Amino acid sequence: MRGSMVLVTGACLVASVAALADDAWQAVKTTSEGIALSRRPGRTSGFHDLRLEARSSANPERLATRVWGTFLEARPPVRQRDFLVRGSDEIVFHDHIKVSVVSDREYTLRIRHLRDGDVHRLVFGTAPELGPPPTDGFVTIPIVQGAWEFRPDGTGVAITYTVYSEPGGSVPAFLVRGAQVDEALENMRHALALAGGGE
Numbered sequence: 001m002r003g004s005m006v007l008v009t010g011a012c013l014v015a016s017v018a019a020l021a022d023d024a025w026q027a028v029k030t031t032s033e034g035i036a037l038s039r040r041p042g043r044t045s046g047f048h049d050l051r052l053e054a055r056s057s058a059n060p061e062r063l064a065t066r067v068w069g070t071f072l073e074a075r076p077p078v079r080q081r082d083f084l085v086r087g088s089d090e091i092v093f094h095d096h097i098k099v100s101v102v103s104d105r106e107y108t109l110r111i112r113h114l115r116d117g118d119v120h121r122l123v124f125g126t127a128p129e130l131g132p133p134p135t136d137g138f139v140t141i142p143i144v145q146g147a148w149e150f151r152p153d154g155t156g157v158a159i160t161y162t163v164y165s166e167p168g169g170s171v172p173a174f175l176v177r178g179a180q181v182d183e184a185l186e187n188m189r190h191a192l193a194l195a196g197g198g199e
Contacts (some may be wrong), residue, residue, distance in 0.1 A: 016105040025051060028181075035188050037181070042164050043143075046173030049164040050181065052188045057156040058195035063112070064120035064150045066194040071111050071124075083124045084130060089113045096138065102171055106134070107141040139169040148191070157195070161188050 005018055031037070034055065039048040049175040056063065074081035077098045085092035090112050097105040108131025111124040125145040134140055146163030163184055167176055 003025050031185065033192065033193075034188065035185060037185065042166075044173070046177075047164070047166055048177065048180070050162065050163045050184045052184055054159045054192060055153060055156060055194040056159060058150050058191055060118060060120055060150040060157040063157055063159070063191070063195045064122065064148070066112055067148055067150075067191050068111075068122055069193075070190070071122075081082055084108070085110075091195040092127065092130050096135070102167075103139045103169060104137065105107070105168065107144060108132075109144065118152045120150045121136060139167075141168045142166050159189070159191060159195075163187075 006094065014179070017055075025038040026040065028037045036053045038051045038053075040051075041047075042049045065171065069077055071084075071093075074095070078095045080096040081093050081100045083091070083093045090110070092110045094108045095106060098105075099105055107126050108128055109124055110127040111122060111164040114121045114123055124147065126141065126143055141186060144163070146161065146165075149158075149160040151158045161184065163179065
């Protein structure tokens with residue numbers, strides 16, 4: 001959601017990762033805001049598929065719409081965002097990202113708003129086939145995938161955010177794992193702020 005190199009905000013999980021059983025998830029921690037973080041092995045050794053869960057008293061549809069709106073904003077470190085598709089239920093854009101220390105990154109991301117009754121899902125994933133050819137001087141981020149799910153839960157909404165990403169290039173997993181977790185938590189906190197807080 002924030003568009004950084006490590007997660008890029010924030011999409012459907014890769015088939016090999018999605019095939020893992022739910023018991024493959026391992027609890028990592030629960031924050032003071034009530035955000036439960038768990039993880040499981042990703043498609044590449046050393047990287048993790050992350051899952052964050054929280055609850056809010058917000059209306060599920062309204063919150064889904066607000067989170068959807070965050071994809072329409074390009075925030076640093078994104079220095080250029082070009083929209084290729086900008087519909088009510090699908091967005092495709094190409095980002096150029098300014099990164100310190102390592103080479104600048106780029107990727108094309110597709111986001112879809114899916115509805116199943118009162119359940120809303122924002123599914124996102126890199127889609128290089130929909131974007132321009134690689135740019136000289138930039139490293140293409142090979143994969144960012146995950147989803148936001150907003151499910152009615154009593155008088156509020158149960159929020160689940162899953163994300164998996166790899167930065168590309170020669171950056172080893174151990175250098176980015178902590179930043180990936182930090183950004184995933186930041187994204188969930190931002191969603192809770194849009195909702196007016198968690199419970």
